[in-house]
Amino acid sequence: MAIRFALGYRTVSFEAASLLVRFPPLEILADMDAKMYKRIRDLRQSGNSVPGIVVVRLRREERRHALKRWRELLQQPKFSCKRVVEAVLQYFEAWLKRKQRISYRLTQMLTEHDCFGQYLNRIGREATTNCHHCGGAIDSAQHTLEECPAWNTERRVLVARIG
Template identity: 30%
Template sequence: MGPDLWNANYDELLEIPLPKQVQLTGFADDVAATIVADSAEETELLVWSTIDTVEDWLEQHRLKLAKQKTEMVVLTRQKRFPKPFKVDIGETTLTSTRALRYLGVMIDDKLSFREHLESACIRASKTVSSLSRFLTNTIGPRTKKRRVLLEVVHSILLYGAEIWADILKQKTYRRKMAAVQRRGALRVTCAYRTVSEAPVLVIAGAAPIDLLAFERAKLYNAKMNGDNSNEARARLKKETLCEWQNRWTSGEAGRWTERLIPDISVWLSRKHGETDFYLNQLLTGHDQFNAYLFKMSLHPTPTCKYCPDKIDDAEHTFFECDRWKDYRSSTEEIIGARLSPRAW
């Protein structure tokens, strides 16, 4: 009953009389004071008043304010407002910082959430690096288990997305997060690191990170407006998939993969088959194909060894090359259909 007794006792702190410009918000034993003022002088007076009132209540309940852990950030567009802003509280000087962390979210003085995104990308990158040590291309967990590990990366990147999702409309911020997500998706699909973002996300079955953030923000707003959470969640997932499909169809990257997987919903809802290192060579076209090796400056010509007048790419190797005709014929006999990119 410890947490319940603590909440019952500590809840009184949030109801103590304070100036109307001050609002207290509590979580566990952390309290955030939001103060609205028109000048630096008024701000200083309100900070003094708030801390004195809170400190008096804590002393009455045999508690103590940790002034050395108290942080302050000033949100203002006034050019004449002193930066950093300092307030002397007894023997302690409280100095405003450019950003502070509250409940896991970095709140900066411009409310741009740039520091939060950079911090999230750094932590997620370390997670991806750790996963990469045992998620090698040819051995390790199968695709379904790898997708679960990718969700760990998503949970780090999308923490608090309900309040900062809109900033991903700026390409700079989106690219930073997308780069980390792409690295995680490469480990899920066992694909070459040269595969671009769009195709590797489709193969991994992971929607782009900005669409996932927008979906979370919309779901939060729907709950605040009283919408049924299950219906709202289903509707928003459908909207995310629709936007993802539009990007996939109209994009420039991964056109060979798009020929094989034109409909994302069909690919995601399939009940059979898992991708691996070898299958992804067909799906991405990145492997020991002369056309790819020539592009990477690793082979003198892009033509096929067995068909000198043909470009040796994934389509030629799997669907046209005479060298593999017998394998292709036996496969077509088993499935009862002719192999072609659009038949997948």
């Protein structure tokens, strides 16, 4: 589901796709809910009433802990989606608050799983890593973003917009 929401290729890792669509791992969400349940149960068992405002505060606190755990998990070097993690972790909180759905093009650029010579060569779909637009030796997302003359117009628009 995360890959579908991210509009990514099926070869995109689960960690990358779930980060792109801002969906924390289920074990972290389950742990968050278990802690919430235990805290509310403990308050009630000790004779306290638990008004809605307290539940909201506890939920906010446990969510903050869960997101901290997710961030720590993503910082472990075991993931193959380093490009996605490095890009998103710099702006993790802002990324999580983002209202727009991720676009196909952003997923392409972050995952590098698409019509890039380097990727297609790696999965056996192209004989070389060359760029079909300019003949460059390595066609990658970074090549498209920074170097390929075929995208000069789009690059100028992007640079004018975001610097």
